[in-house]
Amino acid sequence: MPDLDPPLIAWYRANARDLPWRAEGFGAWGVLVSEFMLQQTQVSRVIPRLEEWLERWPTPADLAAAPPADAVRLWANLGYPRRALWLHRAATEIRDRHDGVVPRDVDALLALTGIGDYTARAVAVFAYGDRHPVVDTNTRRVLARAVDGKSQPGAPSKVDLASMSAILPTDDADAAILNAAAMELGAVVCTSRSPQCDACPISHACAWRAAGYPDTGDDRRKQARYEGSDRQARGAVLQVLRAASDHSAPFDAVLAEWPDALQRARAIDSLVRDGLVEVTDGRLHLPR
Template sequence: MTAVQYPVQSTASAASPAPAVSAGSDATLGELLNSWYRATARPLPWREEGTSAWAVLLSEVMSQQTPVSRVEPLWRRWLEKWPAPADLAVAPTDEVLREWANLGYPRRALRLRECAAAIVDRHDGRVPTDIADLLALPGIGGYTARAVAAFAFGTAVPVVDTNVRRVHRRLVRGEFLQGPARSGDLGDVADLMPWVDDDPDLLRRGYRNPVQDRSRRTEALGMCASLMELGAVVCTARSPKCTVCPVSSRCRWIALGRPEPSDADRAAARRRVQKFEGTDRQVRGRIMAVLRARGSAVDFPDAGPDPVQRARALASLVTDGLVEKTNDGSYRLPR
């Protein structure tokens, strides 16, 4: 199976004026978004025609909480080393962690290997097409399962990440901040689509799409990618580029005069931001960087000035299976 995506048909940037689509008011939301996407979307390698479902899955896991600029070279390297699930399933632990490099949250690397092994054991080495089967794989949550279903297999289901949630909050609810994830986010985004294929979560909740026009299924599928792209490059968290937004005329936040969030909402948003400087997570990252570079180490002078924190970080890495302690008291990546 190959990735299902709209091809990039232009070298225009996302900061270019939004392309016109059939005289404005008569165009549907999906037509506006998809026309803009086809003209301006970033030429990311996992969007290229012929991309395998495994490559799409890798890109989605790697891109979580990690800038695309860091993901792309490592995604290519992983596919060179492990072009199929069967290849990664038998890879040595230390090699997997070393190749994860600076992507952060290295447990994702080990979960990816578990996922690859499960694909081999349960699905004959092929990434499953069904959302329920994808959700049953180790390390695959709701977002990733739907992203793979949509972008690798052409399933028209809502794919909701932080970017999409932000677009919806501004476009439909007129709120600048995206707020925390909600159980209703999936249905909210599905309401924007003119067709939704069977989705286990939506079916369980008794969701009914208000349009459900199968003749517009291709339009709905395109919206999975275009909503995400819009949030990533135009409707950004801090400085939305409303003058080049293809759906600015439909945006409730703009119609309301671009209201500022309340002090309470700003405070809540700040509380949700995870600190990094000085945290155990930062120290863990420094320890992992030393072990990837040296192979093994007894001391970690650059990991942080606090020996108690350093010991705590090391112990947590050992518990998580990311580091092992040898008989001579040194630490190394697991073999």
């Protein structure tokens, strides 16, 4: 196993992007909200929404006291709007189960709505400084190349946590930095399509580089095209309801001109199933 932590930690301290959730004292609630928002979403889109969200709801109890419709509306164009509902439910659970304080324990975090292995450990590590492996897509790519000599990671699995644990330093603070550094390296240097190997602080220890950069294949599931998809139709329905003064509209008027009537129906049905839209007296509205 290559000794990656000294050069990677040094590189991170000198080159890490200045992001809000990395600021001293940002707080566990802010970290949790940011992690919900960052899932499959660009940093540049998250930052303004995160600031607006935390200004309006600076604590879990503040969000829990608001109607779910407000959470869905303020989620705006971040995509995957179920995350807004999950975050609202998680805030309610934090208020009711943990006296309004985001828990530190990984198992307690995993018991909250919408939180999986990555988010639970990210909060425990980046908010509380505990020693756990934190593995996102960028980390998995760094591990695949530097440790396993592969061009791309395989499908996510529990093995990823073990692989990251194996390179973590014993010191809690250094372990937290290494977690952040691996994620940062994958985001800005060891990118999926155009890795900047000449700028990589661990290129000397990279198994993929040593093997001559072989193409070992890419079996990751590809995301379906957005244009013309059911996801686009769902987003269009929510956009109509967000824009309405009372967050509602007559059922028949919502996307009445959508070119695919069956797709419109599927979009509305799926939004109702997900709890993002409700139907009352012939009108669609955001959840109350």
